Amino acid sequence: MPHNLNDQLKKMQSLPPLNFESRVKHLKQLAAVIKTHQAEIIKAINQDFSHRCEEESLLAEVMVCLDEIHHTLKHVKQWVRAKTWHSDWKFYPSKCSVSPQPKGVVGIMAPWNYPFNLVIEPLVAAIAAGNRVMVKPSEITSKTAELIEQLLAKVFSKDEVYVVLGDIKVANQFSCLPLDHILFTGSTQVGKIIMRNASEHLTPLTLELGGKSPVLIGKNYALKKAAKSIVKGKWFNAGQTCLAPDYILIESDRIDELLSCLKREIADAYPDPGNNPDYSCIVNPHHHQRLTELLAGIPEQSIHTIEPVNKGQKISPTLVVDPPLAHPIMQTEIFGPLLPIISCKNLASAIDFVNQRDKPLTLYLFSNDQKTIQTVREQTHSGSLAINETLVHFAQPNLPFGGIGKSGMGSYHGYQGFVAMSHMKSVYYQSKLNLNDLARAPFTALKKSFIKLIN
Structure with a gap:
């Protein structure tokens, strides 16, 4: 790690937290800068991906932020207030309080798949909580990283928000800094490295990881309706979304109908994907090759490719029916436009299938039956549960976003983001009237009687 970054961190940690007026001012300025430069943001992302659908970038990178x-601006005044209540009756009339306090300097490590959003959203939470911030954007999306540095410099001084550009070595060393909190978004494999590095200083972490997010379709749910949502969620950004449906579980006697519905919806949403501006590229040749190789060894009759693409870094939407469960496509997060469909006997066997594997970042259920919804909600573990729709739960500021187990720890968005970036300090206020000595040594006969009375 360059020596000046350690010095920069020490300097930032020596400065006071941002006051409330500065937080509000900076967040308003940030919104104005994003709005003014949204065309440049979309252009930079498009360049990094060789092609990213403009509307996808507008929706997911600009509007959500x-x-x-x-x-945050609407609610932060309420969030920063200490919450006070009376203590337990035995200590009356004392009071208890929880007072939010900035943690100090927060490190944000962002991935390449949504390179602008996954810097800005955690940054908003960190600033709202009064922290100073060091940001490490992904080196894979270098144009966007450079633009982020330029845009943030229009709002913050380098002692308020400091952007660190560099390769994987810099990212690894960044996570070794004695920061006051790190929020990392990326793969589970890299998340383990970040956690190991952070442990040296016992740096608290929010890890937003990934995993294989399953789709369950209720017995009586209309497959055409389910297919429409699945297609729009899976092939948004060509499947390069941590929340994208990773595989579908459905009864074997409904697979043919589901295949037909999915193919129709894909053809309707992404006709001629090689030339369709609505269909995004794979981010780089390495990931293109990784996804191409992921189909190796699967029986040809199981692979259903929709309009083969032999152009640039695009891969056609591809359905894979009942691949071997030991095959890599069912062992790793796909993170691309390939969608396995797995046959199962019934809902109970689908739930067993999910529960025998790592806890996913999200689980999708298509059902209008309240008993089915309750069963899945209570009998499965996932970072989130989305019913009858895909992806859009990420855009709800009132819903915490985060994983569980190997799909992550901690969460953010809205108030939960403010809490994650704050130390919620416990404060006890002793009143002038203090009877606590009645339960302290020396334990006289009177005190013993009093303790017996309140027991």
Whole structure:
């Protein structure tokens, strides 16, 4: 790690936290800068991906961030207030309070798949809580990283928000800094490295990881309706979304109908994907090759490719029916436009299938039956549960976003983001009237009687 970054961190940690007026001012300025430069943001992301659908970037990178800022500005005055209540009756009339306090300097480590959003949304939470911030954008999306540095410099001084550009070595060393909190978004494999590095200083972490997010379809749910949502969620950003449906579980006697519905919806949403501006590229040749190789060894009759693409870094939407469960496509997060469909006997066997594997970041259920919904909600573990729709739960500022187990720890968005970036300090206020000595040594006969009375 360059020596000046350690010095920069020490300097930032020596400065006071941002006061409330500065937080509000900076968040308003940030919203204005994003709005003014949204065309440049979309262009930079497009360059990094060789092609990213403009509307996808507008929706997922710009609008969601602006909504998060506006929600935060609307509520932050209430969030920063200490919450006070009377203590337990035995200590009356003393009071207890929880007072939010900035943690200090927060480190944000962002991935490449949504390179702007996954810097800005955690940054909003960190600033709302009064922290100073060091940001490490992904080196894979270098154009966006450079633009982020330029745009944040229009709002913050380097002692308020400091952007660190560099390769994997810099990212690894960044996570070794004695920061006051780190929020990392990325793969589970890299998350383990970040956790190991942070443990040296006992740095608290929020880890937003990934995993294989399953789709369950209720017996009586209309497959055409389910297919429409699955297609729009899976192939948004060509499947390069941590929340994208990773595989579908459905009864074997409904697979053919589901296949037909999915193919129709794909053809309707992404006709001629090689030339369709609505269909995004794979981010780089390495990930293109990784996804191509992921189909190796699967029987040809199991692979259903929709309009083969032999152009640039695009991969056609591809359905894979009942691949071997030991195959890599069912062992690793796909993070691309390939969607396995797995046959199962019934809902109970689908739940067993999910529960025998690592806890996913999200679970999708298509059902209008309240008993089915309750069963899945209570009998499965996942970072989130989305019913009858895909992806859009990420855009709800009132819903915490985060995983469980190997899909992550901690969460953010809205108030939960403010809490994650704050130390919620416990404060006890002793009143002038203090009877606590009645339960302290020396234990006289009177005190013993009093303790017996309140027991």
